[in-house]
Amino acid sequence: MKCCGLITTQKEPVPLKSIEVELEVKDHVATVVSTLNYQNQEDKPLEAVFVFPLPGDAAVCHFSAKIGQTQIVAEVKEKQQAREDYDDALSSGQQAFLLEESEQSPDIFTLSVGSLPPGESASIRLEYITELAVQADDGLRFSLPAVLNPRYKPQGSGGTEAATVQVTSVPASQIPYSLSFSARVSSPRPVSKVESNCSLDPLQYLNKEQTQATVKLAGGHKFDRDVELLIYYKDAHQPTAVVEAGQASAKPGSLMGDPVVMLSLYPEFPESAMSSLSSCGEFVFLMDRSGSMGCSTSHSKPEETRIGSARDTLLLLLKSLPMGCYFNVYSFGSSYQHIFPKSVEYSDQTLEEAVKKVEEMTADLGGTEILQPLKHIYNQPCIPKQPRQLFVFTDGEVSNTKEVINLVKKNSGSHRCFSFGIGEGASSALINGLAKKGRGHAQFITGADRMQTKVMQSLRFALQPAVVDISIKWDLPKQVSATVLSPPITTLFQGQRSLVYAQLTGKSSEGAQGSVTVNYKLAGQPSKTQLHFSLKPAEDTGLTVHRLGARVLIRSLEMEEREDRGEKGEAVKEKVVELSVKSGVSSSFTAFIAVNKSDGKPIEGPLIHRNVPTPIMRCDMFANCASNSATKSLAKIKKKGRFVPLCGSIQPMSFSACLIPPMSFSACSFSSDSLDMTLDQPTLLKKSSNFERFEANEHKLPRRDPFLQLVSLQKASGCWLLDPALAAALGKTSEELDQSKPASVKEEVWATILALIWLHAFKTDAKEEWELLSLKAASWLRAQKAPCVAECVEAGNALLGCEVKKSMLGL
Known part of the structure; x- marks a missing residue:
């Protein structure tokens, strides 16, 4: 067969040539019209199947196809009936189009284009509407999912054929079809700005009031990531x-x-x-440690991994908890672990033990089986007068989404659930579903977002009275x-x-x-x-x-x-x-079906089946995962000649696929059995230079962020100790700290004032992240009734070279 036009890395033609997306936002509701342009450049009729993501709460409300001058509008039918009509049409030589939602997760759809004749083109028009969620900074978030990460299927779970439909995936950078994207925004209130994780052309206002505007992706955009828009209105909080x-x-x-x-x-x-935040509660943190958490968080910072960012965030959360509360930390992958057998009272001892374990966490637990740790958490008896608050961190790639959400809903009376979707391709159905059914709040961390800012907003929500x-x-x-x-x-x-x-x-x-x-x-x-x-x-x-x-x-x-x-x-x-x-709105029990019943000749000959590749985030273990888990696995590879994929690729693939651009591979239904596979020795030897390069850089880890270093030193009560570690975080020597201390002041008081001055002087841009632990420190200082506080602040300013007023410290 002669290949022409678009081809995959396996030299198979791709019938999908381009996707055009038009977004219309009215206030906080988005209408999205996607046009998918297909062309059969082969010499036989074909059936093209495309599995792709949509926002989990989207309402698909229109589906039509245009072949030449013929327009066919689909109708909604019961799913089994729609499938039978589709099969009947194909067996009769008629063109047919089928769009159906996954029975396991409402954010995955399958589009089947059947009996496309040789040389024929077809344009598929898909329309959906969705509400836009409000983010921590009051921006309305719209996400056009490009990336469909593998949905991890738990061991021993059943599933129908429809639930385990094959997904052909290639690295996002190798997607052969193009994307054009434009947006029109209108609101009763002025549009102040529109931001994106992708390059945009300048915002164009359509009227003097600036209540209408248009924007589009800059030229040369590759469909290699989710397209995220953040839309900001003036006075957004108007009912x-x-x-x-x-x-x-x-x-x-x-x-x-x-x-x-x-x-x-x-x-x-x-x-x-609202004058005082709650000082009680049981805070349970559930951390995803599956292999994909070893991937980089964003394109702009490939060295920053999801698990690393989540670790730093969890450290900040633990330090910001109030005295008098209870807490525990769980982590999960193919199995799950917990730091304490049950939630413990927050103290210097329990905090120190938890922080030590958190700092050792790596993305080394295999798959993404979130259901079992959730069951274990819910089986723990609630602590009287300590309302349970559950924080879930995951890159959200599971096949049993509805089962997980159902479990959270059943237990919604005993807790609030705050969920965080990390990285490209996180399942919006899972992340939003956990928060909605768990009476909490959802946040998505993508691109260059700082996870800490968004998570601390959720902690403030959790500390609000119920x-x-x-x-x-x-x-x-x-x-x-x-x-x-x-x-x-x-x-x-x-x-x-x-x-x-x-x-x-x-x-x-x-x-x-x-x-x-x-x-x-x-x-x-x-x-x-x-x-x-x-x-x-x-x-x-x-x-x-x-x-x-x-x-x-x-x-x-x-x-x-x-x-x-x-x-x-x-x-x-x-x-x-x-x-x-x-x-006319999609559901898990219905599908859109369109059949071309024009009087043309039946399409002759057997259909060629073509799976349209879907973008998957490629995670290069050697480029992006400088974690202990990667180091340990390399040692394992060298000793045993075996490979454990760590970075998002739960599906079987050759070892060379992590080092060179991967070929198209199937990535939908997998079990933990596929996590360990034997390599032939020649393949291993060919890659030895990569091991050497990795090991050479293994010990060149970046110096820890002084801010996080300072945070890690705070005690549960809110104070800091005067020691060499604090001096290093402040960029001074122990001698300088000792010599500058006013004579009549206790060391802990002096150390705590210095830490507060440093935060207010040098980390004003991250105030939302440290505000709660700063309030805790100020509260501790007031309880000490220490003399000479003003003198300490003056001495601290002189030492650190800044001008922070005592009133700014909450004293």
Whole structure:
């Protein structure tokens, strides 16, 4: 066969030539239109299969194909029926197109393009809508996932053929098809800026008010990473309500026939309740130590690994915990470990023991089996008057996403879960699902993000008093009633958005008003947040709000079906299928099917099957993983001639694939049995020069960040000790510290004031990271009732060469 056009590294043609993406953001809702352009450059008809990621909470609402001048719009059908129709069409020689969501994870889709004749082109149009999450710095985050990392399949887990569909993957830098991406942003409030992890052309404003703007990727972009946009509005924390008219052709009284309202609420808590953060709680940290955590966190800093950044962050978290709390640290891979048999009281001794173990953590535990450690944590009895707060760090690549989220939901009454997706390709379905069902908050750490800043915001949320007795009261005209589509609100955090969707049944008069009141208790104090809104439908919203509301309801019903597999579950499944078909929104029980029934001749001949390669983050063990785990594995390779992949590649591959650009490989369903494979001796010898280079650099580790070094020296109570380690972190000698100390001051007081001065003078850009441990230190100092504090601050400024005022230190 003569190869022409796009080919994979295995010399197979790639029928997907390009992807064009148009993003439209209205306030905090995104509509994404992707056009995938296919061309069969072979001499036989083919079937092309493309497995790709989408945001986990996206509502796919349109799927169509254009062949020549023929436009075919897909319809939503029950999944098994859609598959049968697709197979029947192919066997009849008809062109057919099938789009279906994975039954295991809502952020993975399979697109099948069947019976594409020789020389024929086809354009596939895919449209979805999604809400944009608010980040730590108030930016709205949109992510276009390019990277589909391998979803680790736990040992002994079953799965249908559909659940273990083959994914053909190549390194992200070798993807042969191109991407063009443009975005249009509009909001009632001015757009202050748009940032990205990829190069952008300058932001273009479309009006004087700067409420509309366009932006697009700069030329030459390679589809080698997730495209992330951060959109910033002025006065972003304004509550809003959007009422959308129903579909004219739909029956009144149905979801699509009635108006639907989307409420965006930002509760503001009373200052009296927020004046002091909680000093109690059981803090459980669950750290991913699978092989992929040895990968680099970003393209810009290849030397910075995910596990290294997570270790530093965990150190900061441990140092920032309040006295009087309890804590424990778990880590997991193919198996799991914990530092203490059960959560222990926070003290200098337990903190020192935990920090020592954390600093030894490497990405050496194989796969990503998160379910078992979660079960172990939930089986531990809760400590009275110490509310449990669970922090989960993972690069989020598991095949049993729905099972994991279901477990968190079952235990949501006993804890709050804060989740962190690390690196490119982290599963948004897993990370967002853990936080939503665990009444917590999700954060994504990609590109050049500092993990510490985002994680410390979540710790502040965890230290906020728990909001209880949350209820919603509607005040509507007599002839109008509201049916809430969203699950009940179980979590409220200061300054964080809560979205509520509701179907409005009945007719309202012109200019009618409604209001909604959220009542709750915070630190024993009754509070409320109220929003008044017009019942008049907004213009030009299409059916976006209806489809988002339908998506929320579908997800809730799917969760209900998983909890009851009996007759009730079957009834719920039927309800999901009916809602999905009527709203045109995808679900795990339905699929989009389009068949070209034009009067053309049937397509003759056997179909050639082509898997379109998906980008996977390549993790070069020797370039990116200067960790102890890599060193240990190299020793193992030398002694035994065997290879344990450490950096994201759970699937079988040759050893040479880690050292030269890998060929296309299958990367979807794997077990821990595939983690150890024999190499032939010639292959090993060929690579010996790489071992030598690695070993030569093995001991050239970078000096530790002075900030993290200073943090690591703080005691559980909040103070620092006057010792050589502190002097080194401050860039001074022990003699200089001793000679500058005022005579009547205790060593710990002097050391703690010096540490605080250094933080305020030299790390102002990272204040969010050290603010909590600084408050703890200031509290300790006040408790000492030390004399001559002003003299100490003056002496400390002279020693460190800065001008920090005593009032800045919280003293």
